[in-house]
Amino acid sequence: MGELFDQLLQGVKDGNTAHQALLLAELADDKLVSPAVRAALIVTLAEAGTIGQRDAAIDPDGYANADMVLLAQVREAVQEAAASLFADWEDEPEVVRLALAVLAAACTATDRVSQIGRPQAEQPVAPRAATLALASALAADHEVAIVAALGDLAEHPDDNPDALGAPEAPVQGRGLSLLIDLAQQEIGPLVFD
Structure with a gap:
């Protein structure tokens, strides 16, 4: 997965970002690939598309030195690639819906x-419900709901305080960083089952 992520970012330097993101999305949409691997690929796309926002929360100094044009190109390419993945949402297995x-x-x-x-509503397990509440708040770009969801996740069994970033960092970046970390922790082990 790390190599795919690196290739996506390398595509920017080669002027090939959109192509790399579309290839990753096509692979993630291939029903012959296991659902866990597809989910991991989808989270990799999400990770690439939010690198700037997450870096602003986790590494503000590194973010200040980042190439903003590169970050915007990657984000735009991921957003374009996402459209095809969202099309079959309702018919996807649970792990893929989490990644979506x-x-x-x-x-x-x-x-x-x-x-x-x-x-x-389908998921009675509190940690998953809290994770999905954060995803919903972030998708809606609702700052108050993001803050509330981050508070609910403070008791999450897989909470990684390092993934949350600095308290003074933008709440969107903090939420995305924690959300992607939680998704990777849940989906990652399934890839090797």
């Missing part, structure tokens, strides 16, 4: 908030 919720949060896909909300 993360991608919707990464893309601030306000038109996908209702789809993120539905799995919450």
